[in-house]
Amino acid sequence: MQPQEMYEACVAALRKYADNAGFTDAVIGLSGGIDSAVVAVMAVDALGAERVHGVLLPGPYSSEHSVEDAQDLADNLGIRAQTISILEPFEAFERVLAKPCGGELTGLAAENTQARCRMVCLMALSNAFGWMLVNTGNKSEAMMGYSTLYGDTAGAFAPMGGIYKTDVYRIGKWRNGKAARDGLVVPIPESTLVKPPSAELAPDQQDERSLGIAYADLDEILIAVLEHGRSVDEVVAQGFSEDAVRDVLATVERYAFKRALEPPYPSIPFYR
Numbered sequence: 470m471q472p473q474e475m476y477e478a479c480v481a482a483l484r485k486y487a488d489n490a491g492f493t494d495a496v497i498g499l500s501g502g503i504d505s506a507v508v509a510v511m512a513v514d515a516l517g518a519e520r521v522h523g524v525l526l527p528g529p530y531s532s533e534h535s536v537e538d539a540q541d542l543a544d545n546l547g548i549r550a551q552t553i554s555i556l557e558p559f560e561a562f563e564r565v566l567a568k569p570c571g572g573e574l575t576g577l578a579a580e581n582t583q584a585r586c587r588m589v590c591l592m593a594l595s596n597a598f599g600w601m602l603v604n605t606g607n608k609s610e611a612m613m614g615y616s617t618l619y620g621d622t623a624g625a626f627a628p629m630g631g632i633y634k635t636d637v638y639r640i641g642k643w644r645n646g647k648a649a650r651d652g653l654v655v656p657i658p659e660s661t662l663v664k665p666p667s668a669e670l671a672p673d674q675q676d677e678r679s680l681g682i683a684y685a686d687l688d689e690i691l692i693a694v695l696e697h698g699r700s701v702d703e704v705v706a707q708g709f710s711e712d713a714v715r716d717v718l719a720t721v722e723r724y725a726f727k728r729a730l731e732p733p734y735p736s737i738p739f740y741r
């Protein structure tokens with residue numbers, strides 16, 4: 470499927486889900502990253518700018534450029550955006566969880582607590598105003614379990630849940646190009662499109678370093694096996710090491726439990 474067809478299918482699925490569930494408005498955490506940027510544009514196209522509520526939730530490792538990119542996106546889209554710092558709640562959790570967690574809240578527990586603080590804030594807004602929390606996950610992350618259970622896996626619907634990360638970029642670029650061709654404001658800031666993706670849950674964290682593989686390679690392996698039914702040998706013949714392919718497939722299997730707890734997403738054969 471070409472980016473335009475993918476994009477329009479995701480927008481239509483989001484609109485339909487919200488209508489069926491009786492939601493008029495949506496709330497989205499805006500991180501300055503590509504995933505939340507593309508999902509926010511989809512939500513505006515599905516529901517209208519006045520019905521999309523952005524929330525910037527900076528934490529201890531949020532970079533200045535992320536906050537700027539998130540604000541620029543909101544301005545370009547003409548949506549209301551507010552900032553809720555997670556520093557205070559996170560510090561409170563660091564204090565109260567230090568002793569129970571062995572003396573200090575560190576490592577994975579500290580990283581994931583930040584994502585869960587964000588979820589609590591977003592769900593409070595959902596409860597207060599009846600806004601649907603839109604999940605920003607993509608299929609590459611879901612397959613690799615690269616998300617925080619009960620954190621950024623929250624949300625009613627994941628419009629991009631069936632789209633691999635490399636296509637998230639293609640879709641975003643296509644949507645920006647369409648705006649430019651139509652003489653409209655280009656929604657996604659250039660720096661969101663070019664910076665290396667990062668969860669910003671630890672200092673200098675980058676997705677591809679944490680995953681141990683570049684998204685371009687990861688997606689090629691995932692699409693070959695999961696979408697086109699290729700065998701390990703066939704994928705190795707495409708130019709990947711057998712270890713790399715087997716590692717990816719073992720991770721996919723290990724994280725089936727997390728996918729079972731993630732929101733629904735469009736059931737569209739994007740890759741057939």
Ligand SMILES: Nc1ncnc2c1ncn2[C@@H]1O[C@H](COP(=O)(O)OP(=O)(O)OC[C@H]2O[C@@H]([n+]3cccc(C(=O)O)c3)[C@H](O)[C@@H]2O)[C@@H](O)[C@H]1O
Nearest residue numbers: 577580581584610614615616617618621667668670676726
């Ligand atoms: N079989 C099973 N059935 C049911 N539950 C099972 C389970 N195995 C583990 N669990 C539970 O799952 C927990 C582990 O899951 P979880 O807490 O999510 O933690 P985990 O999967 O270990 O780590 C999440 C990773 O995703 C990264 N992340 C987070 C947020 C956003 C992004 C991003 O950029 O997209 C990336 C984060 O930096 C971290 O490296 C275990 O502590 C256990 O409670």
Ligand SMILES: Nc1ncnc2c1ncn2[C@@H]1O[C@H](COP(=O)(O)OP(=O)(O)OP(=O)(O)O)[C@@H](O)[C@H]1O
Nearest residue numbers: 498499500502503504505525526605621666667668
């Ligand atoms: N600082 C933040 N402010 C608001 N929402 C956030 C913040 N950090 C994370 N989130 C929410 O959690 C989601 C997952 O974070 P993640 O870092 O994986 O995504 P992203 O930043 O949109 O994209 P990328 O993976 O390219 O960095 C985001 O899409 C966003 O909805």
